[in-house]
Amino acid sequence: MSSTPSTRAPSHEITDEEKADYASASPSLKQGDTADATLVPAKSRGVRQMEALSNRMSVKYRVLLYGGFALLAYVMSLDQYTNRSYLSAATSVSFAAHSTLTTISALKSVFQAVSQPPIAKIADVAGRIECYALCVFLYALGYIVVASAQNIYAYAAGTSINVLGITGLFLLQNIIIADISSLRNRLFWSIFPSIPGTINVWVSGNITQSLLGKANQNASMWRWGIGMFCILTPALAVPVMLTLGIGMRKSKKAVEPAPVSNEGPRRSFWQKTVSVFWSLDIIGLLLLVGGFGMLLTIITIANGKGSHWKDPHSIALLTVGGILVVGFVLWERFGARHPLIPFTLLTNRTVIVCFFLAVIHPAAGGVIGSYFYTYLLVAGDQTTLSATRITSIASFTGTLTAAVMGIVVRYIRVLKPVIILGFCIEVLAFGLMIRYRDAGASKGDLAVVQLVRGFGVGCIGFPVQAAIQSVSKHEHLGAITAGYLTVYYLAGGVGSAIGGGIWSNSVPGKMQSYISNSTLAAQAYANPIGLIAKFPPGTPVREAMSRAHGETQRILSITGTALAAVGLLVAFGLEWVKLTDNVTLDKVEKAEDGKVSEAVK
Known part of the structure; x- marks a missing residue:
């Protein structure tokens, strides 16, 4: 006999218990609806x-x-x-x-x-x-x-x-x-x-x-x-x-499966359209895309050439974007029939901690990565190919480390110690950057620090994603994964904006101090890569440029280290979740919404 559940509608009347089951899954089904309502x-x-x-x-x-x-x-x-x-x-x-x-x-x-x-x-x-x-x-x-x-x-x-x-x-x-x-x-x-x-x-x-x-x-x-x-x-x-x-x-x-009904009338095209509208939460999607889209756009371009925080269009984007984000939160909490991310998930300790880590880790990386490529060319005297490869070492090492950690987790069955280890290594790597990202740093020093950072990255990104998935029901798996990645990418943009702000507020003044010719100092800030072709290593202008970039990298490294240290403290708040051979935890799957934390313990 096949184990596939039958899809035929039952011949008996729908019981109150069955209606309650389906009503809880469909917020659009109002209390008092009769048995002839189409149930999802x-x-x-x-x-x-x-x-x-x-x-x-x-x-x-x-x-x-x-x-x-x-x-x-x-x-x-x-x-x-x-x-x-x-x-x-x-x-x-x-x-x-x-x-x-x-x-x-x-x-x-x-x-x-x-x-x-x-x-x-x-x-x-x-x-x-x-x-x-x-x-x-x-x-x-x-x-x-x-x-x-x-x-x-x-x-x-x-x-x-x-x-x-x-x-x-x-x-x-x-x-x-x-x-x-x-x-x-x-x-x-x-x-x-x-x-x-x-x-x-x-x-x-x-x-x-x-x-x-x-x-x-x-x-x-x-x-x-x-x-x-x-x-x-x-x-x-x-x-x-x-x-x-x-x-x-x-x-x-x-x-x-066929919809459970009591021979009720078939839904019209309009009714189906309305059902899809609420199922996709179109209003929530528009508020999300509009609000966060405006905020991220201004965050990523406000420090660039031709756009600043005080500009009218920047203020307008921040204001309207902020209003839409608030509207999105209120709509998802009180108006959405099928929210993009159920608010009950946001009461779970591991979910909250993972979202904080999804902010801190990429933000620290965004700060550290700001203008690192430019620094390698100007102060590190690296070729284009060498600079490209040095910047990619952390990604390379991180991927391989994550794969190794995947094998380790299979046997230890917990993610918390791996994530804590990752932040310990990241704090160490960023601390080393304070020492080794200066003018005249050797290729070996720069590469080794990136290698160490990669070990930390491999223990954080994917493990935190796996941690937030481990306390979610299967029904919410897609939503929670998308929410985590959205926060992750937004935080990376914020980190880059912070790093860009530090760079644009530090380098120009240092150039003016170290280069006597103000016109040349302005060129060294606006077009450093073009200028290094004219001034090879050892010339006074190149030395001044290297010093300015090296000192700014030190500030960026200190900022990133502080953020990583905060991430280490937050990581201790993760729950000790024992991973099983199932897609989701049985206790979590059976728990009522809002009681996932109790089920995990």
Whole structure:
């Protein structure tokens, strides 16, 4: 006999207990509704899809799915590592608009941050594979527009569309892996697709150099660099979608149960439209995207050239964005029938701590990373290739460390000590930066410090994500993952803004103090990379520039160290959650909303 639940409507009258069950899952069902009301299943379509799929997955099937994710993630990683070079070539050569480089980068950051909850919501309501196909379409469409763009506006529009697609693909990869992996194995499988991409740290520079030329002699070839991903990414996404689709086809009856009703009338098209409107929480999505989009936009560009905090448009964006954010919180708390993130989750201690860590860790990294590349060229006297690789060492080491920690967690079954260890290492690494990020630091000193920092990064980012997932119900898994990543990216933007503010308020004065020629000092601040070609190491101007950048890096390092120390203290507030072989904790799954903390203890 099949274990698949029957999808037929019951022939008996709906009991009060059954109605209460469904009413609790559907806030739109008001008290006093009769049995002929159409009642909805307790779990969303996307969650039911993955639960049915997970129950029948074999080892061979998992190998195909994880292998498909790894191949696709490798290509998308290569895309991200090379995209910055293509962006520089496009804005400088093809469109003669190099000043828009930071604006487009800021635009990408905004879309990356605010698109996470909407994508997660669509994946829950419409289904995982349907949302995955939509993201592949957006990715390809965006890059087609970019590769054929004849002006900077078309390029920016295509980039915005593409960011929605690639952000969605990475988010859905995280959600689907969480859907089918056990708690004790989740950390390893979450990082597994990223492992092949570590190769791109070392080869991406060679690829862009071979395509564009050593001095960008073939800069117009960026269109081919973008165009190849229009083919590669959709092609490698097909095996993932086929694997998911075949598995879901076997369990179609379990995924699509008929609505429970007492022979009530069928809903009209308008009623279905209204139902989808409330299910997707369109009002909440608009408030979220508008509010946080405005705030992140002004945070990322307010310290740049041509835009400042005191400008009228900056004040307007901050004011309107703040109002929309407050409106979003109030709407989700009191008005939304299906909130993007259930407020009951925000009463759990581990969830609260993880959100704080999602603010502190990327903010500290944003401060530390501010103008580090420029410092390497000016004060560190590194070549472009060497500077690029040094800045990537932490990412490379962090990925491998996270994979090792994934194996460790499988056996120790707890995440808290790993996260605390990560912050201890991060405080140590940032402290070393205070000592070694100065004028004249050697390549070995800079590389070793980045290596140490990578060990800390690998013990924080993905482990904290796994920790916040461990205390969430399966129904809330997509929402809580998207919420965590949204806060993470927003905090990174805030950290970069803090670092940019420190740099822009420190370097100009130091340049004026150390360089007697005020005109030359202004040039050294505005165009340091261009000026170092005229003044090699050992010349008075270059020494003054190195000193100014080295002293500013010390201030940035002290700020980052202080933030990391706060993160270490906060990490001790995590609960000791024992990871099991199930997708979610049984106690958490059975607990009533608002009582997850008691279930975990």
